[in-house]
Amino acid sequence: MAVIQFREALNQAMLEEMQRDPTVFLMGEEVAQYDGAYKVSKGLLAKFGPERVIDSPISEGGFAGLGVGAAMCGLRPIIEMMTWNFGIQGFDQIINHAAKMLYMSAGQFPIPMVFRGPNGAAHMLGAQHSQFMEPMLTNVPGLKVIAPATPYDGKGLLKSAIRDNNPVIFMEREIMYAEKGEVPEEEYLIPIGVGDIKREGTDITIIAWSRMVGYCLQAADILASEGINAEVLDPRTLQPLDEDLIFASVRKTHRALVVEESWPFASVGSEICDRIQRHCFDDLDSPVHRISGAHSSMPYNEKMEEMVLPSVEKIVRAAKEACYAI
């Protein structure tokens, strides 16, 4: 298998799907001539031309809405948000229009489109460029939400997202675009809504997605050296959530730790904790533990930023607490 960067995997997904289906187009700020702010769309303008790879004005609400309208009329837009922080400008279109169109029209207008871009904190970008949108967007009926952790998952899930007949929120990470991973030469798809066990274990289930999967795998190595065999479960899709996989794992390990970077109040993590305690109450040997970002705006200073975000050390400590190993 080829070893490629995350950005290349996403690029391949868009390229293959645009070759496959002429109704797919890409629009966003700097996606065409500049080859993408983070080079995810590199080479697509040259390949598909300016009719299908379109540089938008700085109007996230406007071009998100343009995408929704185009989707109502039979096209399959990929709308790139340069970051999901800017994507907030487009929340009116995503929440009030994309998510509700099928429902309001009683099934007449599906919205087959993808809103994609980097989510969350990168490194020292300050409060307005370091936000995690999982809680807000998974809360909205009518949207699917995907947050992949590896180039392999990213490619397979983005291809599925482009083929899906619903508005799909695809959350990437600026800080992961250069990460490398194995991706098959041949075509493959990963189904939306199916999680993945990233590391098998017996003593505790650590549930994490996106960047936190890598952190949790590192934490699992440390825990293993201390005699705790952790299972790392990546739901990959946050809406809909593969709760069966989560429940099966927790029923095996009898302990759970949920790790997320977003603000903790009414979050994906709190939702997972709730479902585990309701469905696996009798299987649990300790309370469900959580690690999240702090309920704070993001500081610029590096050490302050570390205080707000989860770390491998924080994850190891919480897992040990859940295992009564501290």
Add this chain to the structure above:
Amino acid sequence: MAKKNGSTQGKGDVDISPDMLKEMYKDMLFYRRFEETVHRAYTKGKFAGFCHLHIGQEAVCVGVQKAIRKSDYMISGYRSHTQAIAKGIPAEKVMAELFGKSGGAVMGKGGSMHMFSNELRFLGGHGIVGGQVPLAAGAGFAIKYRKEDDVCICYLGDAASNQGQFFEALNMAATWKLPVIFVIENNRYGMGTDIHRTTSVDHLWKRALAFDMEHSQIDGMNVLSVYSHFRSLVADMRKTQRPHLCEIMTYRYRGHSVSDPGNYRTKEEVAEYQEKDPILQLAAHLKANKIAKDSDLEAWDEEAKSKAKAAEDWADQSPDADLSLTFEHNLAN
């Protein structure tokens, strides 16, 4: 008709056939009677929620509709019952939707503000003021992407032209030459606020100047002005795909919604517009040109009333919304 550097008035009634004139008259009359029936049904408690009537603005809906063809797209805001009917959704299905019935345009799941028809290319029925404007740009984008010569009619109210997304959408439409006619139905009030109290420009067509977009302003109380202007706009747009902003001066006789007593304007002002009523104007024209007699007009009114009554009866008889569909349509397969 459309000029780049200033407002223009619509042309008069050039070469409109007597049959077309009669059809326009009957349609306007029917929409008036339909909305009156809706209002009565609301007052009787047959339905609830928001309900925004189009009474007084019939010439806009009819004049525009007669100038477009079936494959053209249309999208609107929350004051859109009669636009939905004009685009082809049967009146009884619009009424049934208001009543929340299973026979409604969207099975009772949308209500007054959310009528849709994919088949008829009616893109809704939207409740976020101005939110439909970028969607219209998207319809224009799709037309252009497929290299077709349809157009998209995008209705919005005067106050929606102060939303940020309106400006974003007009900029994109003008930059990329998307075939959309942005139709501002200027009825002078955004809910209860006189548009001049919240808007820096004296005429809304001036919004187009910021985008170097073609624009016009026409009299929306005269259906012939609306029709002839739009016929020419649409014919041009099929060739050029250049977007257009048209400000249509109109007036609603009833409140913003049925719960609005209208204390922000005078009775004299309403009466002044009622003297310019689009139905009365066309009636005078039909009589002056010997296309119709008083007895014809009376007969057509009876016809309009009975059609509206039939829509109400049909909606009354339609079964209540199917509760098994409550959680359907959140996601597509």
